[in-house]
Amino acid sequence: DDHPVTAVALDTHITKIGLVGVPDRPGVAALACERLAAAGINIDLVFQALSHENQRADIALTVADRDRDRAVAVCRDTLRELEGRDLVVDGDVAKVSAVGAGVRNHVGVAATMFRALADAGINIQMISTSEIKVSCIVARADASRALNQVHDAFGLDSVN
Amino acid sequence: DDHPVTAVALDTHITKIGLVGVPDRPGVAALACERLAAAGINIDLVFQALSHENQRADIALTVADRDRDRAVAVCRDTLRELEGRDLVVDGDVAKVSAVGAGVRNHVGVAATMFRALADAGINIQMISTSEIKVSCIVARADASRALNQVHDAFGLDSVN
Ligand SMILES: C[C@@H](O)[C@H](N)C(=O)O
Numbered sequence: 001d002d003h004p005v006t007a008v009a010l011d012t013h014i015t016k017i018g019l020v021g022v023p024d025r026p027g028v029a030a031l032a033c034e035r036l037a038a039a040g041i042n043i044d045l046v047f048q049a050l051s052h053e054n055q056r057a058d059i060a061l062t063v064a065d066r067d068r069d070r071a072v073a074v075c076r077d078t079l080r081e082l083e084g085r086d087l088v089v090d091g092d093v094a095k096v097s098a099v100g101a102g103v104r105n106h107v108g109v110a111a112t113m114f115r116a117l118a119d120a121g122i123n124i125q126m127i128s129t130s131e132i133k134v135s136c137i138v139a140r141a142d143a144s145r146a147l148n149q150v151h152d153a154f155g156l157d158s159v160n
Numbered sequence: 161d162d163h164p165v166t167a168v169a170l171d172t173h174i175t176k177i178g179l180v181g182v183p184d185r186p187g188v189a190a191l192a193c194e195r196l197a198a199a200g201i202n203i204d205l206v207f208q209a210l211s212h213e214n215q216r217a218d219i220a221l222t223v224a225d226r227d228r229d230r231a232v233a234v235c236r237d238t239l240r241e242l243e244g245r246d247l248v249v250d251g252d253v254a255k256v257s258a259v260g261a262g263v264r265n266h267v268g269v270a271a272t273m274f275r276a277l278a279d280a281g282i283n284i285q286m287i288s289t290s291e292i293k294v295s296c297i298v299a300r301a302d303a304s305r306a307l308n309q310v311h312d313a314f315g316l317d318s319v320n
């Protein structure tokens with residue numbers, strides 16, 4: 001299959017919220033997400049990679065820009081309750097995603113996407129993947145270049 | 161829709177590899193994934209959450225157990241080339257995923273999944289999400305309990 005990726009999507013209306021240095025024990029991710037759900041806030045993506053060596057971890061998430069203020073307030077309260085270390089908030093982000101049935105078993109799809117961004121000098125802030133999608137969080141200012149670079153890298157027709 | 165999640169999946173044949181403290185600059189994620197692709201290794205999932213304060217970041221990934229030795233060798237070389245801080249490898253992990261069309265806009269799906277795991281005392285090691293799936297990496301020993309707890313939490317028929 002010479003087109004493992006069949007679409008590239010861009011969402012610029014998201015805000016990144018990071019709960020830094022929360023305890024790495026059962027119930028922490030649940031509490032954070034429950035508090036947001038209770039406030040009626042839909043979580044776009046959730047990111048957690050490696051734990052720190054001090055039994056702490058970072059949980060990052062993205063929400064719609066329109067939910068930013070309420071989500072930040074909820075997360076700040078949650079962080080305090082968990083005795084987490086810090087809250088980071090960045091509205092200047094965008095999500096670029098490569099979508100296709102070939103993502104799951106086509107070796108090199110992530111590499112192709114990441115290389116397209118790298119060649120354009122675009123830094124990848126967060127990564128989330130599934131069997132049909134690779135999503136990267138980049139700076140808002142890089143959004144349209146990111147979309148075009150990834151689009152070209154997968155041999156798709158011009159977006160414009 | 162009272163069944164936002166329609167299936168729960170489990171994969172116990174995966175190994176977690178973490179590239180700890182790699183430079184947070186364009187080209188790093190690309191290099192790591194290109195080296196794995198060049199070795200013919202398919203990446204299952206890629207995880208990157210928040211950067212560290214010293215312009216470093218962690219990139220974690222999962223590969224099939226059968227690819228572990230080669231993947232670790234490739235990642236070790238890549239880490240050295242990037243002057244990253246550490247490589248972590250853990251084969252004692254499993255991926256439990258909640259899948260369904262309701263994940264994307266049904267507030268609280270992530271909360272429900274994470275709470276199911278928490279109530280069973282299961283620690284979440286890594287999180288990756290998409291609009292139709294929430295995946296958690298847990299300890300291999302927790303795998304079948306994780307599957308059952310999440311299954312029950314979403315009101316699905318028994319797996320057994
Ligand atoms: C950090 C967070 O994911 C924690 N390990 C939990 O299980 O909730």
Ligand SMILES: C[C@@H](O)[C@H](N)C(=O)O
Binds near residue numbers: 125184190208217
């Ligand atoms: C850490 C890694 O994702 C880096 N920021 C890159 O763009 O490749």
